[in-house]
Amino acid sequence: MGNVADRHVIQVLRDGGGSRANVLRIHRDGEDQVLKDHAGCDPLFAALLGKLLTRREARALLKLDSVAGVPRLLGQPGSRAIYMEWLGGISIKEALAQETDWPRFLAELENTLSEIHAQGVAHCDLRGLSNILVGPDQTPYVIDFVSCFFSGARWNFIRGWVFRRFCEADRQALLKLRQRVAPESMNAADAKLIAHAGVFNRAMRRVGQGTRKVSLWLLTRRSGSRSGR
Ligand SMILES: Nc1ncnc2c1ncn2[C@@H]1O[C@H](COP(=O)(O)OP(=O)(O)OP(=O)(O)O)[C@@H](O)[C@H]1O
Ligand SMILES: [Mg+2]
Structure with a gap:
């Protein structure tokens, strides 16, 4: 992960591991923010998919900058991590x-x-x-x-x-x-x-679940059923 010296962790929102990123509530630049870091996933998963997933989420948050109720992207401390607005709730x-x-x-x-x-x-x-x-x-x-x-x-x-x-x-x-x-x-x-x-929705859900299970099996040390994702 990039420069994280300026962050102060307030709360672990999601412990990383398997295909899951570390999600932390932090204090940065005078406000509460969220750090989502795919370096917290299993090493192979982080290396192969971490960058892709981070890029996709960052791109989405940028596109949705004007939409109320969606966190604003606040920075990218590395290729596998983003800072975003802490919404609470x-x-x-x-x-x-x-x-x-x-x-x-x-x-x-x-x-x-x-x-x-x-x-x-x-x-x-x-x-x-x-x-x-x-x-x-x-x-x-x-x-x-x-x-x-x-x-x-x-x-x-x-x-x-x-x-x-x-x-x-x-x-x-x-x-x-x-x-x-x-x-x-x-x-x-x-x-x-x-x-x-729709038949399409069900089919896509099955494709999604299948892809997730295969990538978990191939790229992490856990089985898909244990990590649930
Ligand atoms: N911007 C945010 N503002 C407030 N809370 C947040 C924010 N981002 C994440 N969280 C909290 O952290 C949790 C995990 O974040 P996220 O959904 O991005 O990761 P995840 O790995 O998909 O976890 P999950 O399986 O619980 O959805 C969320 O369920 C939410 O409670
Ligand atoms: Mg989630």
């Missing part, structure tokens, strides 16, 4: 234990997701829910763009088609969340969409 699970205005939260989250898509980024990892946070005043935050997909050039119809399918999968993930936290707010069209989740 609590997990969906924690918010479920509190009084939360879910219909309002979901409406704002849908707006945020539309803005993300409008900037040419599909998130592709919203199903697990750990990448959505509930901020103060119940503002939605969307983090972790490591698995994202970019829309590409206008003339690239195939990529454009795939991009739209990934956007659809993102929206489906939000519908699943709505079904879980505010089922009474689902309308008939929502229920139908969930029941008929």
Whole structure:
């Protein structure tokens, strides 16, 4: 990792290992920030995929700089690490234990997701829910763009088609969340969409899970089932 002498660790948000980066809350430049460092992954994984994943997340955060609820990119201390804005917030699970205005939260989250898509980024990892946070005043935050997909050039119809399918999968993930936290707010069209989740979405999910398992098996010392990713 590059120059980290100026950082002061406040909290370990995610311990690295396997295919997972170290994610730290740090104090830097007079404010709380997040350091996400793929050097924390298993060495082979870090060497082969660390740079690629970091580059992808940094590119996404730059593209989404104007979108409220997405952390701003604050620097790149090396080819495998980024600094980003610390947003705070609590997990969906924690918010479920509190009084939360879910219909309002979901409406704002849908707006945020539309803005993300409008900037040419599909998130592709919203199903697990750990990448959505509930901020103060119940503002939605969307983090972790490591698995994202970019829309590409206008003339690239195939990529454009795939991009739209990934956007659809993102929206489906939000519908699943709505079904879980505010089922009474689902309308008939929502229920139908969930029941008929596209063949493409399921296929892409299987491809994603398969690729992850193979790369974990090849590039880390852990099995895919243990690291869960
Ligand atoms: N910018 C941020 N602001 C606030 N919290 C953050 C931020 N980035 C990450 N976190 C916290 O750190 C956790 C891990 O970050 P991230 O999702 O980027 O890594 P991960 O390896 O995918 O972990 P996970 O499997 O939990 O999603 C998040 O679930 C969140 O609680
Ligand atoms: Mg994550």
